Amino acid sequence: MDGKIIKVQAIINPISGVGSKRKIPKMIEQMCEKGNCLLDISFTEYRGHASELTKKAIDEGANCIIAVGGDGTVNEIARAMLHSDAVLGIVPKGSGNGLARELHIPMDAKRALDLIAKGHISTIDCCRANGQVFFCTCGVGFDAAVSQKFAEERRRGSLTYIKNTVEEYLSYKPEPYELLVDNQTIKEKAFLVACANASQYGNNAFIAPHANIQDGRMDLTILSPFTPLDIAPLAIQLFTKQIDRNSKIKTLKAQQVTIIRQEPGVMHLDGEPIMADSRIDISVIPQSLHVITPEVVSFTKEVHNLFGEVTRFFDKRLPYIFR
Numbered sequence: 001m002d003g004k005i006i007k008v009q010a011i012i013n014p015i016s017g018v019g020s021k022r023k024i025p026k027m028i029e030q031m032c033e034k035g036n037c038l039l040d041i042s043f044t045e046y047r048g049h050a051s052e053l054t055k056k057a058i059d060e061g062a063n064c065i066i067a068v069g070g071d072g073t074v075n076e077i078a079r080a081m082l083h084s085d086a087v088l089g090i091v092p093k094g095s096g097n098g099l100a101r102e103l104h105i106p107m108d109a110k111r112a113l114d115l116i117a118k119g120h121i122s123t124i125d126c127c128r129a130n131g132q133v134f135f136c137t138c139g140v141g142f143d144a145a146v147s148q149k150f151a152e153e154r155r156r157g158s159l160t161y162i163k164n165t166v167e168e169y170l171s172y173k174p175e176p177y178e179l180l181v182d183n184q185t186i187k188e189k190a191f192l193v194a195c196a197n198a199s200q201y202g203n204n205a206f207i208a209p210h211a212n213i214q215d216g217r218m219d220l221t222i223l224s225p226f227t228p229l230d231i232a233p234l235a236i237q238l239f240t241k242q243i244d245r246n247s248k249i250k251t252l253k254a255q256q257v258t259i260i261r262q263e264p265g266v267m268h269l270d271g272e273p274i275m276a277d278s279r280i281d282i283s284v285i286p287q288s289l290h291v292i293t294p295e296v297v298s299f300t301k302e303v304h305n306l307f308g309e310v311t312r313f314f315d316k317r318l319p320y321i322f323r
Ligand SMILES: Nc1ncnc2c1ncn2[C@@H]1O[C@H](COP(=O)(O)OP(=O)(O)OP(=O)(O)O)[C@@H](O)[C@H]1O
Pocket: 013, 014, 015, 016, 017, 018, 044, 045, 046, 047, 048, 049, 069, 070, 071, 072, 073, 074, 076, 093, 094, 095, 096, 097, 098, 156, 157, 202, 270, 271, 272
């Protein structure tokens, strides 16, 4: 740390998720006491407040912003940090915690803070849909409708998500879309269209199993209308990273996507609903956010590193083995 004081701003959403956050401020204080840190802790009071607190902290020279909450809170904080030198630390305390799970950040608060103290920084992509930033997924159709229902709930947590998903399914009608995907045009009636920067919605529901948050591209997943008989396989494949094998699913990698639907309506960004035009332009902003992660983040990288180690092992030993 070279004797340099690190300015840390912790932002806690008191209403996210279902777990208690009573002990978190003390835990953050203890972590900062061990380092050379100047700490300030704030609690959010309304939607959008986390972005305001982050902007203010960065203007005052904060080096690290610790987000305590779920994807909505992380989104509000991270979008105010884009292209700044500040680094994001995440203590997952939401209902889905999609970005934290994608980055292999521990779900346990103490372990997440230990990880932040180690300070390994990765730089990730984000995406923009009609100017609005997201880090995990944005979507129209069924997932957007569920996010709107969930936002109206007083209780949070994964059980409330499941309840809303089932209720919405009973009345939901698929819609026709025109999709411009890089240079390709697709016209289809779909149950949902999801644009993924990360591979999952949250809660390890992998809507785009091959998405890579550092590859400068997004993964488009189109789910065609299906019958009740398709629900069980789709659900199993969603949670086992195999949804792209289902015949009702089409996946494409792209840098630019435009979604055109018949009327304006709801879309979701990282699970938060907002109203959007009938035309939605989505693009990637590569390498735009610094975030603290474990040293090896992507599975692809893990495999790559493993092969690297094996190759190095044989490179070093083969000359001696065959001597
Ligand atoms: N004091 C507050 N009162 C009401 N809403 C708040 C307050 N502070 C923040 N919010 C809003 O709470 C919403 C939900 O927060 P968040 O997304 O972090 O939790 P979650 O929905 O339970 O988790 P996840 O997004 O991981 O599923 C966000 O839209 C945020 O803007």
